[in-house]
Amino acid sequence: MTNRALAILVAAAMHGAAAIALTGCGAPIHKAARNNDSVAIREIAAAGGDLDAYNDPIDKWTALEMAAVGGHKEAVVALLEAGARPALGRHDVDVGARHPEMISLIASYAAKSAAGAAPSRAPGNLDAAAYDRMRAAANLPPEKLAPSSDIDSPKAHGVARPDDFALVIGIEEYQSLPKADYGARDARTVRKHFEAIGVPARNIISLEGSQATGSKMKSYLQQWLPRNVKPESTVFVYYSGHGAPDPENGDAYLVPWDADPMFLTTSAYPLKQFYAELAKLKAERVVVALDACFSGSGGRSVLAKGARPLVSKVDESVPSSANLTVLAAASGSEITGTLDDQAHGIFTYYFLKGLSGGAKTPRALYDYLKPHVQDDARRQNREQSPTLAGSGADAAF
Numbered sequence: 001m002t003n004r005a006l007a008i009l010v011a012a013a014m015h016g017a018a019a020i021a022l023t024g025c026g027a028p029i030h031k032a033a034r035n036n037d038s039v040a041i042r043e044i045a046a047a048g049g050d051l052d053a054y055n056d057p058i059d060k061w062t063a064l065e066m067a068a069v070g071g072h073k074e075a076v077v078a079l080l081e082a083g084a085r086p087a088l089g090r091h092d093v094d095v096g097a098r099h100p101e102m103i104s105l106i107a108s109y110a111a112k113s114a115a116g117a118a119p120s121r122a123p124g125n126l127d128a129a130a131y132d133r134m135r136a137a138a139n140l141p142p143e144k145l146a147p148s149s150d151i152d153s154p155k156a157h158g159v160a161r162p163d164d165f166a167l168v169i170g171i172e173e174y175q176s177l178p179k180a181d182y183g184a185r186d187a188r189t190v191r192k193h194f195e196a197i198g199v200p201a202r203n204i205i206s207l208e209g210s211q212a213t214g215s216k217m218k219s220y221l222q223q224w225l226p227r228n229v230k231p232e233s234t235v236f237v238y239y240s241g242h243g244a245p246d247p248e249n250g251d252a253y254l255v256p257w258d259a260d261p262m263f264l265t266t267s268a269y270p271l272k273q274f275y276a277e278l279a280k281l282k283a284e285r286v287v288v289a290l291d292a293c294f295s296g297s298g299g300r301s302v303l304a305k306g307a308r309p310l311v312s313k314v315d316e317s318v319p320s321s322a323n324l325t326v327l328a329a330a331s332g333s334e335i336t337g338t339l340d341d342q343a344h345g346i347f348t349y350y351f352l353k354g355l356s357g358g359a360k361t362p363r364a365l366y367d368y369l370k371p372h373v374q375d376d377a378r379r380q381n382r383e384q385s386p387t388l389a390g391s392g393a394d395a396a397f
Helices: 003-014 017-021 028-034 038-046 063-069 073-082 092-098 100-115 128-137 183-196 214-228 261-267 271-279 346-356 362-379
Strands: 165-170 204-208 234-240 243-245 252-254 285-291 324-328 387-390
Touching (some): 028 038, 038 073, 063 073, 063 092, 063 100, 073 100, 092 100, 092 183, 165 183, 183 204, 183 234, 183 285, 183 346, 204 214, 252 271, 271 285, 285 346, 324 362, 346 362, 362 387
Parallel strands (some): 165 204, 165 234, 285 324
Antiparallel strands (some): 243 252
16 A cells, blocks of 8 residues: 555544545545545545545535546546446536546446446547447536637746746636636636746636635635735736626626626625735736626626616726736727637637747737737627736736
């Protein structure tokens, strides 16, 4: 038994024999899945652990889903061979977007357990119709082919930046609002690029979909970042999702996953407060990228049902601060758009092209992306002009 497997089992035993089957993010089987620890998985299974337990009653991730979404093939195989149920629940889209090969692997095990054979979808081995029938027999939804883009894999890689941090927020599927197309996918790709330029993975907080609630956004902005950043830190903050204007006074709001446009002041995040919290950080610089709009006229912008986008001027002003710079996807009255062939927001696509291409300052990024965004928007018969604000536009990050 490996030391790591032994440590997991000892930790479980310290809480009693039943702890091996406990749910929760700290449950041994979920830790082993996240760590791609196939030996520990087999040991936990041998000790009678519940391989299909959920991590918590709300998110409902099984160990198999955690391993699959992380691309951990060894852990996925160990779980399946140990008897985990070979199926994905509501997280199949997340798994398919990140590691579609995991869906094929799990489906092949599902077929094996159902029919005593394990066909794969290798070219020439299993046609699409047979594969789809196999997935249906395994109670898996039809395969969703993951979109691809030339920015999904970063081309630029920088030196380690141990003192830098990032908060990445992306929402596509809302609790009770229309989709913000590609919002979560944008965020996942942005995280890859931040890691590529040297921001440590442990210093990056990602809030996607139902994780991006108003309370979590405030907690990380108002508590986690202030507690962790240093005077020499660069802090990157990225948001992809809906914005909303208050029709009465023109105030702009970011729209968390659980927000309601009818109750903006209590359920959404005021943009002024968002900027004010970031400006207070004791960091050398804070660089914000917003792929949202606040016109209320469509795109990544919403209004309360029945309201009309008659706001004459939306207040998106950035406070005067020596360390805060903001790149925004569109001007006040405009809407943001997407590139369906790239499966990304237009702003995010060119933001990452610029970052991967070696842009070292917010202004360099802006000078690169603005004409490209404008050109693609005009091809969609509309206007979209990104904006740059803040006193640190020329400071290298």
